[in-house]
Amino acid sequence: MHRFKDLEIWKKSRKFCQEVYTITSSFPSEEKFGIINQLRRASVSIPSNIAEGCSRKSNKEFSRFLEIAIGSCYEIETQILISNDLGFLQDDDLQVLQSRLLEIIKMTSKFKTNLTI
Template structure:
């Protein structure tokens, strides 16, 4: 069992959650049960799955949760694209969020590769 707070990728994913929540506060209220909910859940899923994986007994289980976390990052990336195309968020905000997600995806990929090589 590893302390998830020691992972830089978790710290960055947690910061992303905070940024997504700030961003979704400004989306149209009619999107409350659609885009807002979906974006918040996808964002929360990234660090939450890292945390859950850290609590598992084996590295193989941890790896499974890192893959889920990565999938949620890809989902969130698309939801931001939709919001930008619908003009719910501006280009600068979307680019900054996409930059954060790209970094998290790279870090997750590297961590997954490292764990795989250790198995």
């Protein structure tokens, strides 16, 4: 069993979640129940699944939760690209979020690969 608060992937994904909340606060208010909600929920899902996976008794179970966290990253990537297409997200913010997502995906994938199943 791992202590999720000690994992760098959990710390980075938690920080990323904060960035998503900050950036989406400038989105149009009519998107409150649309893309803002989707982005925020998916960003919360990343550190939440890492934490929940840590509570599992086997690395195989933990690995499944890491897969779900990675899936949430790709969901967010799609949503930020759409947000950019719609003019809600500036190119600079898009690049920052994509860079952070890629880092989280790579770190999580490597961590998952190194789990002894």
